[in-house]
Amino acid sequence: MDEEERREMCPICKTDRYLSPNMRFLVNPECYHKICESCVDRIFSLGPAQCPYLGCDKILRRNKFKSQVFEDVGVEKEVDIRKRVFNVFNKTLDDFEGDQDEFNKYLEEVEDIIYNLDNGIDVVNVEEKLKSYEDMNRQLILANVERSRQDIMNFEQRQKFEKEMKMKKRSLERQIEQEERANAEWAKKEIVNQLSMGSSSDEVIENVKKTVKLKKSSARRKLEDLNKVLRNNPYTMLQNGKLRKKDVSKTPFTPFNGDRDLSKRYKLTTDIYNDPFIVQLEKRKDFVASGFQTSVVYDRLLTEAFLGLGCYISEEKKTQKSSLIL
Amino acid sequence: MKKTGFDQTAPTKRHASLEMTESTPSKDSSALKTSNENDEPQPVKRISDDDLYRNSTQYRLWSFSKESLQNKRKLLSADIAARFDSKIQSFIEKEGAQLSSDEIEGLQKEMVPITAHEFLQIVTLYAQKVQLFGTKLKLPTEVTSTAVVFFKKYYLENSVLDVHPKNMIFTCMFLACKAENYFINIESFAAKVKQPKESILMHEFPLLESLKFTLMVHHPFKSLHGFFLDIQSILYGKVDMQYLGTVYEKTKKILVDSILTDVAYLYTPPQITLAALLKEDEQLTLKYLELKLLGFNINKEVLNEAEQKRKEQHDKILQTVRECLREMDVSYMPSRDEAWRIDARIHYYLDPMAFIKRIRKQKEAQTSGEPAQKKVKVEQ
Numbered sequence: 101m102d103e104e105e106r107r108e109m110c111p112i113c114k115t116d117r118y119l120s121p122n123m124r125f126l127v128n129p130e131c132y133h134k135i136c137e138s139c140v141d142r143i144f145s146l147g148p149a150q151c152p153y154l155g156c157d158k159i160l161r162r163n164k165f166k167s168q169v170f171e172d173v174g175v176e177k178e179v180d181i182r183k184r185v186f187n188v189f190n191k192t193l194d195d196f197e198g199d200q201d202e203f204n205k206y207l208e209e210v211e212d213i214i215y216n217l218d219n220g221i222d223v224v225n226v227e228e229k230l231k232s233y234e235d236m237n238r239q240l241i242l243a244n245v246e247r248s249r250q251d252i253m254n255f256e257q258r259q260k261f262e263k264e265m266k267m268k269k270r271s272l273e274r275q276i277e278q279e280e281r282a283n284a285e286w287a288k289k290e291i292v293n294q295l296s297m298g299s300s301s302d303e304v305i306e307n308v309k310k311t312v313k314l315k316k317s318s319a320r321r322k323l324e325d326l327n328k329v330l331r332n333n334p335y336t337m338l339q340n341g342k343l344r345k346k347d348v349s350k351t352p353f354t355p356f357n358g359d360r361d362l363s364k365r366y367k368l369t370t371d372i373y374n375d376p377f378i379v380q381l382e383k384r385k386d387f388v389a390s391g392f393q394t395s396v397v398y399d400r401l402l403t404e405a406f407l408g409l410g411c412y413i414s415e416e417k418k419t420q421k422s423s424l425i426l
Numbered sequence: 427m428k429k430t431g432f433d434q435t436a437p438t439k440r441h442a443s444l445e446m447t448e449s450t451p452s453k454d455s456s457a458l459k460t461s462n463e464n465d466e467p468q469p470v471k472r473i474s475d476d477d478l479y480r481n482s483t484q485y486r487l488w489s490f491s492k493e494s495l496q497n498k499r500k501l502l503s504a505d506i507a508a509r510f511d512s513k514i515q516s517f518i519e520k521e522g523a524q525l526s527s528d529e530i531e532g533l534q535k536e537m538v539p540i541t542a543h544e545f546l547q548i549v550t551l552y553a554q555k556v557q558l559f560g561t562k563l564k565l566p567t568e569v570t571s572t573a574v575v576f577f578k579k580y581y582l583e584n585s586v587l588d589v590h591p592k593n594m595i596f597t598c599m600f601l602a603c604k605a606e607n608y609f610i611n612i613e614s615f616a617a618k619v620k621q622p623k624e625s626i627l628m629h630e631f632p633l634l635e636s637l638k639f640t641l642m643v644h645h646p647f648k649s650l651h652g653f654f655l656d657i658q659s660i661l662y663g664k665v666d667m668q669y670l671g672t673v674y675e676k677t678k679k680i681l682v683d684s685i686l687t688d689v690a691y692l693y694t695p696p697q698i699t700l701a702a703l704l705k706e707d708e709q710l711t712l713k714y715l716e717l718k719l720l721g722f723n724i725n726k727e728v729l730n731e732a733e734q735k736r737k738e739q740h741d742k743i744l745q746t747v748r749e750c751l752r753e754m755d756v757s758y759m760p761s762r763d764e765a766w767r768i769d770a771r772i773h774y775y776l777d778p779m780a781f782i783k784r785i786r787k788q789k790e791a792q793t794s795g796e797p798a799q800k801k802v803k804v805e806q
Contacts, residue, residue, distance in 0.1 A: 356481050358471030365475070369659045374667055375651075398655055405652020407644070408479030408694035412746060416480075417491040 110136035112143075112152050126165040129180050131158040132173045140165050181217045185210060188234045190244040265330055272323045287312050365406045370395045479694060483640035488579065490691050499542040502585050507539035509587055510775060517778045525782065532785055537774055540586065547760035548768045549581045550686050552591035554759065556598060557682070563618060565599070566608060567682060572643045573602035574685050576633065583636040586772055589629060596621050597629040605641040646681050646695040646702070650674065653699055657710070660717050665710065677706045684754045693750040700743075701750035715744060 109116035110123065112135055117123055124137045133153045135143075143149055144162035151158045170176045189210045196203045216226045234241065287308050294304045375398075381387050382394050479485055490498070514537055518530055525533075540548070553574050560570025577598040581591065596619050603610050616623035654674050657665065680702040684690075689698050703711040719740035720733075729737060760768065774781040 356473050356478060358473040358477075360478075361472040361474040366656050367659065369662075372659050372662055373655045374658060375655065376671070401648060401652040402656060403475060403652070404644075404648040404695075405650075405656060405699070406696055407475045407649070408482075408485070409696040409700075409743065410474070410476040411479055411485065411694045412742075413485070413489045413692055413694065414491045414749075417489060417494065 110134075110139060112136070112139045125168060127168045127173070127176065128158075128160045128165050129177070130160055130164065131156050132177055134168065135165075178214070178218050181214055185214050185217070185230065187245075188230060188237075188241060189213070190241060190248070192244065192247075195240070195244075265326065269323065269326055269330075272326065276320055276323065283312050364403075365409075366402045368395065368399055368402065370398055373398055479644075482644060483638075483642060484644050485694075487638055487640055488691065489694075492692060495688065495691055496542075498582060499546065502582075503540065503542035503545055506545070506585050506587060509585075510537060510539035513537075513775060513778065521779070521782075529782055529785055533778065533781060536781060537771065537778070540768060540771060543758075544760075544764075544768050545581075545586060546758045547764060548586060548772070549578060549591060550758040551760055551765050552595060553577050553686055555592075556595050557686075559595060559599060559619065563599075565603070566606070567678070568645055568647060569602050569606045569608045570599075571645055571647075571682065571685050572606050573599040575643050575690065576602055576605075576637060580633055580636045584632075587775060589632075590772065590776075593625065594629060594633070596626045597633055600626050601630060601633060601641075605643075644695050646684075646699040647678065649695040649699040650677055650681060650702070653696075653703065653714075656718070657714050660714055661710075664713075673703070673707050673710065677702045680705055680754075686759070687754055687756060689750055689754050692753060693746070697743075697746055697750050698754070700747045701754055704747055704751055705754070712744075715740065719743065 108118070110125070115123060115136060115138070125134045126137055126140050127134055128151070131151055131153070133151055133156060135152065139152070140162060143152055144160065144165075148159050148161045150156075151160050168176055170179065189206075191203075191206060193200070193203050196206070213226055213230065216222055290308050290311075291304055294308070295301060373394075378394055378397055381392060514534060518525070518533070522530065556574045556577050557570055560573060565573075577591075577594060580594060580598065596615075599619075600610075600612065600615055603615070610618075612623045612627065616626060619626075654670065657670065658667075677699075681699065684698060684702060689701070693701070700711065700715070703714075720736055
C-alpha cells in the first residue's frame with residue numbers, strides 16, 4: 101500500500117475515500133492520531149475512551165475532536181499550542197509603553213515556552229509557568245482580550261463603511277454618466293429645433309452649450325461631497341475612541357539621518373562630454389525605448405567620482421580606533 | 427560635518443542651498459503652529475556625499491588606518507607562529523621515535539612560521555591568480571576585481587593555514603559573479619574551471635561570514651569614468667579627446683593592478699583614481715586638480731580668505747593622493763623562488779611527514795649516488 105492510499109483511508113475501519121467520498125478525518129489534540137468521523141461517532145459516543153491506535157494509551161473525549169487544517173501533524177500541533185499560549189500571553193507593545201527591548205524579551209520568552217511545549221522539553225515546569233502566569237495576570241489578560249475584540253470590531257466596521265461608500269460612489273458615477281448622455285442628446289435636439297426656427301447657427305450652438313453647462317447635476321454635487329467624506333475618513337483617524345497619534349516625529353525618515361546635500365561638486369555639462377561607450381548606447385533603440393537618458397548616467401558617474409573624496413581614512417580611523425580601545 | 431574642497435567650487439549654488447535651509451525651518455514652524463503648538467521645528471540636516479560614503483560598509487568595516495591594518499596582520503601571524511610551534515611539538519612527540527636527530531633538527535630549521543610579510547606575499551600571489559582566471563574566463567573587470575577583493579578580505583580575517591589559498595580562488599570568483607549580478611550557475615561554472623562543484627560551494631558560507639555579509643565593493647573604475655567626464659568639462663578645449671581616451675585605458679590598467687596592493691583599505695575610490703591618474707599623466711592631473719579645486723593660478727602669491735581655504739583643501743587632497751600613489755607602488759608580489767618556499771612551508775605544516783620523506787629521499791640520493799626514485803622502489 102503506498103503513502104497516497106494510506107492517507108485516503110481510515111486506519112481503524114479501513115473505509116477509504118474511493119468508496120465513501122464524503123468521509124472526513126478528525127484529530128484529537130491529545131495525540132493527533134487521524135480517525136474518520138464515523139469511527140469517532142462509533143467509539144466515543146458512549147463517553148471517553150482510549151485512542152484506537154495501537155500502542156496509544158491516551159484517553160480521548162469526543163468533544164475535543166476537530167478537523168485537521170494542516171496536512172503536517174507537527175504544524176497542526178504547533179498552531180494549537182500557539183493558540184493556547186497566546187490566549188494567555190497576550191500582551192502587546194502598548195503594555196510595555198513602547199519599550200521595544202522589553203517587548204522583544206517578552207516575545208522571546210513566549211517563543212521559548214511554545215518551543216518547549218512543542219518539543220516536549222520540561223513540559224511539567226512550563227505548564228506550571230503558564231498556569232501561574234495566567235493566575236497572576238488574569239485581569240490584564242481579560243483586558244487584552246477585550247481590546248483585541250474591539251480592534252477587530254473596529255476594523256470590521258471600517259471595512260463595512262468603506263464598502264458602502266464605494267458602492268454609493270459607483271452608483272453616483274453611473275448616474276452622472278447617464279445624465280450626461282441624456283444632456284448630450286437633448287442638446288443635439290435643441291440645436292436642430294432652434295435652427296429650424298431660423299436663427300444664426302453659431303449663436304444657437306453657443307447658447308445651448310451654456311445651458312447644458314448650467315445643468316450641473318445634483319448627482320455630481322453629491323459625488324463631490326462623498327469624495328470629501330472619503331478623504332477625511334473618520335475611521336482612519338479614530339481608533340479605540342481616541343485620535344491615533346500620527347507620526348511621532350515631524351522630520352521624515354531619512355536612512356542616513358539627513359537629506360542629501362544639494363550642492364554638487366561638479367557641473368553637469370552633458371553636451372561637452374564625449375564618451376564613446378555611452379553615446380553608442382544612446383543610439384540603440386532598445387535602450388532609448390526603455391527610457392535611457394545619458395544625463396542620468398553622467399550624473400551618476402560623476403557622483404560616484406567624488407563619493408568619498410573628502411574622507412581621509414588614515415586620520416578618521418585613527419581617532420576612532422583609539423576611542424574603541426579606550 | 428566635514429567640508430570638502432568641492433563645496434567651494436560652486437559658491438552661488440552653495441549659497442542658494444544655504445538660504446533654503448534657513449528658510450525651511452521658519453516655514454515649518456508656521457505650518458506646525460496651526461496643527462500642533464507643542465512640536466518644535468526641526469532643523470534640516472544635510473549630508474554630503476562624503477557622509478554617504480562614511481555610511482558604506484566599505485568605509486565602516488573595510489577601511490583601516492595603516493597601523494590597524496598592520497596590527498590585524500600581526501595578530502594573524504602571531505596565531506600562525508603559535509600553531510606552527512605546537513604542530514612541530516606534537517609531531518615530534520608522536521613520531522619522534524622514528525626520526526633521527528638531524529631529521530628533527532632539519533624539521534625545526536625548515537618549519538619556520540610564516541611571517542606577516544610572507545603571509546601577505548602568498549595572498550598577493552594567489553590574488554593575482556584570481557585575476558588571471560578572471561581574464562581566462564572572460565569575466566568583466568569589475569567582477570574579477572570584486573573576486574580579488576573578496577579573496578583578500580577573506581585572508582584578512584583567516585589565516586592561510588585554515589584554507590589553502592588555492593582552494594579559495596574559485597569560491598571567491600563564484601561569489602563575486604553573484605554579487606556583481608553576473609550570475610553563472612554552479613554547474614557550468616564548475617565545468618568551466620574544471621573543479622568539482624562541492625569544493626567550490628564548501629567554502630562559500632565561511633567566505634560570506636568572513637566578509638561579514640557585506641558584498642558591495644566600491645571600485646575605483648566608476649570613479650575613473652566620472653573623472654574622465656569631468657576632465658573633459660573642466661579642461662574643455664585644452665585636451666585632445668583621443669589622448670584622453672588612451673589615458674583612460676592606461677589608468678584603468680593601473681587600477682586593475684592596484685587591487686593587489688593595500689590601497690583599497692587605506693584610501694577611498696576617488697583618491698585611488700586620482701593617484702592612478704597622477705601616475706599616468708602627472709601634468710594633466712595636476713592641472714585638472716588646480717582648476718577644479720582652486721579655480722585660480724597655483725602660483726598666485728596673495729590670497730584672500732576663501733582662496734586660502736581652498737588652497738588648504740587642494741593641498742590636503744593632493745597630499746593624500748600622493749601618499750596613495752606611494753602606497754600603490756608598494757608591491758607584495760613574491761618572486762617565484764620566494765613563493766615556492768612559502769608554499770612549501772604551508773605544505774609541510776599541513777603534512778610534516780612529507781618533509782621527513784623528502785629529507786630521507788635527498789639523503790639516499792646523496793649516499794648511494796643513484797636516483798632517489800629507484801631507491802625508494804627497491805625498498806618497497
